Amino acid sequence: MGFAGLLNVTVDSLSLAYQNLSVQLIVYLIVFTIVLVVIIILNRPVNIIRDFSRTDVNLNRLNQPGCFPNGWIGVCESQYLKDNEIKRFDFCGHRIILLRSSSSSSSSGSSLGKPYALDAFCPHLGADFSVGGKIVKKCETDCIRCPFHGWVFRANDGLCLEVPYAKDKKPPNGVKVKVWKCLEMNGFIYVWHHSEGEDPTWTPNIIDHITTKKWKYFGRTEHLVNCLLQEIPENGPDFAHLNEVHAPSFMWGGKIKENNNILIDSISHRWESTWQKGASNDSHKAILSLKSMTFLFGFKLAELEFDRLEQIGPAIVNLFFCFNLFGIRLEGCYVQSVISLAINKQKIIHHLYMEPNWMSSIVAQFLLRAEAIMLERDIQIWSNKIYLNNPKLVKEEKQIAMFRRWYSQFFSSSKEPQYKFEDLW
Template identity: 40%
Template sequence: MRNISDELAIFVQEGAEYIKYLVATQSYDVAKYLVILAPIVTLWYYFFWRPFNYYRDFTDFGFQEAARKPPGKGSNVSKRNIINDMRSRRKLGELPPVYPNGWFIILESRELLIEGSREVSCLGLALVAWRGKSGKSYVADAYCPHLGAHLGVNGEVRDDCIKCPFHGWAFEGSNGKCVDIPYADSVPEFARIKMWETVEMNGFIYLWYHAEGEKPNWQPDEMREIATGEWKYRGRSEFLATCHIQEVPENGADMSHLNVVHKPAMLSGGKPTEAKLTWGFLTHQWSGSWEANSNPELSHRALMTLTHRMCLFNKIPFMEVNVQAHQVGPGTVYLRFKGFGGEGVLFFNVTPLEPLLMKITHTFYSSRSMLHPFGLLILLGEAIQLERDIAIWNRKTYISRPLLTKEDKAIKAFRRWFSQFYSSNSPRMSTAFNNPILPNPSVTTTPTSNGSIKLNPDNLSF
């Protein structure tokens, strides 16, 4: 299936051929108008129709030294090899468990077509996702229990079943049970694959991960305007960062960093120190607060309230914006706001692909009354600011008991709040690559009122 970019390329190529034909046949007037019209149509496509789509690899930020050719080494030493050497020498610190419990986004809905399948690797799991003929999505362990073929690699979807590409075993999406073995007279009752609990909403497929195997005790927030199609998809950005998952949402409680990392003007880009124009007369100023939800039934939620101002010459404020960022569980933050001629919601999602490799995405939906260029500007601005954070996350160490001032009290409050998403079997760095769920007897736990297990905050890495 051709994507939008392919269609545009074909359109431009065929248009160019047609203009050549008109010129060759002396139709100069028509050709002249088409030459004028072509760039207008192209600009309209990019600025008023095409969704924002931006991707950056972790190697782009914080590894400037890797771009310099090492002395005494040949030119065949790649930048990525040098970066991998730098990562191997990194001091990690006393890390918390690497996979917290909660809902995580593993795919965007548009990535999974009807009767299509996808390979998914995250949270130390090898998974297969597919969408049945009914339109419902399913997620299961990827390896066929027969002889270990990966169901997400050339696996065929029929109705709501997925068929193994190796021997044709078919597994039902609703319960994982094997319903057909083409060459066998009967199907063993115990033949099945493990199905994972998922929900699909807001244009995402969420997967529930819990190291103790507990069922979900809370749900992601659903945006009615997205479900009804009232709001339009404006685009996304995707980044990879080499850090612990806790480092990413902790930024929301770290107010002090905002007026350092995010003070330079957006126009100076994601690497302000390397910008040719510093735009020093134009700066961002930030203030705000972070607070966990005090309702025990909503303990998985927290709220960041933020005020952002643009300033001329660091003195004259203008264009003030007030934002509330809702943290829901360990992996999702969303911002609902009004402005630029409409309403919208920006999702900030983080999913661990490996213990120290995070996939971070921004996804933006807004009312149709909002001009598309404003939506693109919001996404671009968020992407630039995130690039500055990633350059730091990629190279920092985790300090379990940091030296904090009284102005940093929200950081300690955040770490205590985040500790609820770890449990006794939450995998540590030393075990995560071998098995995503293994007991960790060195972690002290206490029973909670509802019988579940919670880590003692004083025994966690702060």
Template identity: 35%
Template sequence: MSNGYPEAPDKAVYKNAVVLTLFVVILTTILFYWMFYVPFNWTKHMNDVSYSEVLKSENLSSGAHKRDAINRLRKARKIGSKELPPPFPNGWYGILESSNLKPGGVKYVSCLGEHFVVYRTETNEVFILDAYCPHLGANLGIGGRVVGDSIECPFHQWRFGGTDGKCKHIPYSTSVPQGSKVRKWTSQEFNDFIFVWYHADTTEKPWDLVASVNKMNNDFVFHGRNEFYVNCHIQEIPENGADLAHFGAIHNESIFAGSLTPKTSMLSRFGYHLWAASWSSSKGPDKHIAEVTLSHKLEIFKNLYCFQMDVSGKQIGPSYVNLALYSPTLGHFRILQTITPVEPLMQKVVHRFYGPRWMGPLMKIFIFGESVMFERDMNMWNHKVYRKNPLLVKEDMSLKQFRLWFAQFYENSKSYPEVTNVGW
């Protein structure tokens, strides 16, 4: 109780100490929660990676002029359309992350030269249909409503069943026109992705995606993701795993040296990454699977290594990679990669990271490092031309083997000129 006299010094000090302690406790709790329970998200578009030097020379840093300049650079780049493989290979594609589709949710997804409506019923079933209503062409994925296992058109409320795509109900008509339906796509949900089966031959049966992947550890949790948009042909991204020589060329310098000019950065020697790699493909029923194995060491001083890691990357078809990682120090963790052709030469690449809960702070550092390394590859992909018959040396044999293996996914596929009408 105040008596008009100043507070005793010891009481003021005590009060300040309590306030400071409370502040530190709250801040520590928030930091702890973020490190262990909040997933880390790293998203980069093309204008954020590999075009900055060119834009700097034109004194463009933001806004519409920047986007226009990047689009101009994309069009000006030599494409070599006659050499390009078909842009949409056959296989399973992860077109939507499960967390982006809640029960009763509807999404419109445009990729692979197709237009999909993806929706989840209240009983958690996922269906994928063609997006445009056969009545008057409304987009079922924009304003469509889930009713039971059907999707209802926002324009005239025609309903189409998820199991077969057939029209089930027209509210203002006593009959449903014979043959009124939209295409139903084969799909499955697995490892936090919604996949669609895409094949040039619509009668071709899909391979078993689940059987091709090692089961996720029960104690693994989701730690974060990154997302990139890359200006290249889809084949060039997984081909990187068979390009064994490129690891030493662009991935040796420290992750703290950044992604654009790591060799000239002052931080380039703040840790040195050493790689050993091999690539192989499967035969017989599992011919759609290939595997890259990597051995990584982080050298901080000459012959002094502070971190080692072994990576087994299983490439399943043209677009899905399951990376199992092991470190004697940290144990096991996992990265799942999907590549989705948004356009013939525009790939959306997502990596999702999983591991034990206690690895939260370390996984955030790892997501940062993997993202920087991927951006270094983007600097190449965004500006290179595809060589159908590259000049190779004997040490590039794995590249030749990769292309022979990957060619199986182009059976009956439309060529780049057919898809884009180039020269037509």
């Protein structure tokens, strides 16, 4: 073989090797891209939003209580109110604004400024502060400036400090915009609502593991639903519905339907729960324990134990859980907040926090999606049922009667629903 032939063989070999290397590089690049996308997806907080509110009129809902419960309402998620921002919210029959000062003016050392809650409309001529209003400083105090005529109101007490075109800029005596009591914790800004204007008698609990960032935020779900606020936490003591509505596999999705798939039906859930009202010094609380077991062909696959569910007031639930999969345990908490947009329209928000480790992101994706699916089954019921002041209960449902009596404390006495139950004990 001459030099030319040897050269041809070498060139062919190099060309073949180059082609093989190119194919391998392409395969590696595809695999790397897929892995990178999966990592990005798993590390991105989940954000599930569903709107199940009805546009038609549910005639079954015309005869129902016509008042809002009293308590702290999680009007806004902390992450959605930035420094020097003003936002408008509807809750419990009122329209308010939330504004946040700059973080540099916050005395708490927080990375975010202090939030304030005020009526949305200027008492001068009714302009909406959230449409063009500005946060300004007067005497080192956070204030809001009306977009219509420039009147300036102090954020902490609502007092009008300045009318720019009046003599000496002096405002009329005693002109104020209503200020609502608010506080911020656990990822929410809570506003106090009381139909008689009474001051708070209790406050929600701070969850230390969230404040100290021992638990990481993994995402949220949001659902709009037509029902009374009370009907949502009433699910807790309604033990009988758990194994009726929530026993079928989550793989069926959020629609309630008959099972007819052997493969999907091989996965099922079993539930156990208890409910009791809080101690006398914590009468605004109720305590629930809940255990969900997932079975595959009858063998227990995973266990999610909510060892302590705290119903705090009418609209806050903290669900502390321990997730066990093949002996691997993860602790965390759902923070649930329900916002009454109207008597018969609620926004349900869940935040998920867990201790971070190598599998937390995967578990969080599953837990948030499974929670959304199970909640959507309840929403189907709520949106189409009627509200009964005096339901016919059996003795095994005495916890529902206990819950309604406990929950009635959150209504003002003049508007409190009157429940009449037969002796279930």
